[in-house]
Amino acid sequence: MLLYDYFRSSAAYRVRIALNLKGVAYARRDVMLLKDEQRSPEHLARNPQGFVPALEIEGQVLTQSLAIIDWLDARHPEPRLIPADPQLRAAALARALVIGADIHPLNNLRVMRYLKHELGAEDEARDAWTRHWIAEGFAALEAMAGEGQFLGGATPDIADVFLVPQMFNARRFNLPLDAYPKLVAADAAAQAVAAFAAAHPDRVAPQ
Structure with missing residues (x-):
């Protein structure tokens, strides 16, 4: 398996965690977002959205972190990340999608660039925007x-796979976390798991 990755991408971070939890061997290839490598013809042929992650498996490419993790659950079921029980499954996905559908899309790189270059937002305003949507x-x-x-x-x-990268972002943008003791505790518990720790951006950042 080959993961097209970027060390600070929340979505790619999720997939690194999932691959590590399942003990699946994979190689990484950096797609440098700040250099716009995600917009290269080569990467757009892989993923027409121009996003990371993309996971190449035997010549096939999977995109979107939730879809990739769902595929991993089907092919490598232990440990299961999306519960099989319908009620537990719905609850777990609802929690994950608070981040994946409602927080992260509002503060990813392309939105930050649009706010700056098209709407003229200063860095302080963009940071406040990010903190607002994470806090909500x-x-x-x-x-x-x-x-x-x-x-x-x-x-x-x-x-939890979705939470840990978003907590990393919250700290990057100096969001106070005192109001979220359960999230802080869950993040700490996850960070104590080797598979989560090995996926941390500081562990995979380009040298």
């Missing part, structure tokens, strides 16, 4: 967190 989503996710060490219980699931 985190407030809901804190209320949706289950009982247990992780967001869904005793073991990490898809919601």
